[in-house]
Amino acid sequence: MTSSRHGWRAALLTAGLLLGGIAAAQEAAIRKNLGERLPQMGQPAPIDEVTRTPMPGLYEVRIGTEVYYTDAEGNYLLHGELLDMRKQRNLTEERMARLLAIDFDRLPLKDAFTIVRGNGKRRVALFQDPNCTYCKRFERELQRVDNVTIHMFLYPILGPDSLVKSRNVWCARDKGRAWQDWMVRDIVVPPAPAPGCDTTALDRNREFGRKYQITGTPTLVFADGKRISGAIAAADFEKRLAEAQ
Incomplete structure (x- = not known):
């Protein structure tokens, strides 16, 4: 019996090594073939990660925060969403949520009010632009939410006037009130007071946004690092806050 058990263990170990070798060979083939072909397609390189997906014969290829799918030899490339129809899950969406998550404790809160x-x-x-219509809609929804601390990052990306308004808010004596006056009550923020107000935080916010691919406003980052883009209803916002806890 002992020799039989040792035989099975050896067989399993051998099988594991073979499978590992096959997987390594497939990954090497994908990296080699796509690495040669991606630049010709104008795609970014190099490949950061290759992983097997739940779908037989399909592999995920990650380049930065972009996700593609390919076969075992890198002959075909897909750019789209992978859905698990049995479990009703969007696997690509879940993967992107993990890739784009932002560690809340590493947010530069000194650049927010x-x-x-x-x-x-x-x-x-919250990352918001003062000229963003959806941000105004979301701010009105936020008036219905209590027991929350909001770290507001001014994120002027919609044009020169967005930068002007953001500077005026940032330099106001009461930033929160100036922001609410404009976004909720349509009261124009007065021009920034005397020169000397340091507005470099706005430049850092835009640089942070580029780094983490914040391409639209409003963008919401919750305490668990998950984020969503776009205006949502107060009830959905409450649900997200509860999940993040």
Whole structure:
């Protein structure tokens, strides 16, 4: 019996090594073939990661935060969403959420101003442009949410006037009130006071956004690092805050 068990263990070990070798060979083939072909297609390189997907014969290829799919030899390339129809899951969406997650504790909060409602126990970071229509819609929804701390990052990306308005808000004595006046009550923010107000935080916010591919406003970052783009209803926002806790 002992020799039989040792035989099975040896067989399993051998099988594992063979499978590992096959997987390594497939990854090497994908890296070699796509590495040669991607530049010809105008695609970014190099390949950062190759992983097997739940779908037989299909591999995920990650280049930065872009996700592609290919066969075992890198002869075909897909750029789209992979859906698990049995479990009703969007695997690509879930993967992108992990790739684009932002560590909340590493947010540069010195470049944001803070609005606290109620006990402020729940936390969220918002990247918003003062000329963003969807941001205004979302701000009106936020008026219905209590017990939250909002770290507001001014993110002027919609044009020169967005930068002007952002500077005026950032240089106001009460940034939170100036922001709410404009976004909720349509009260124009007065020009920035005397020169000397340091607005380099706005430049750093845009640089941070480029680094983390924040391409639209509003963008919401929750305490668990997950983020979403676009205006959502107060009820959905409450749900997301609860999940992040």
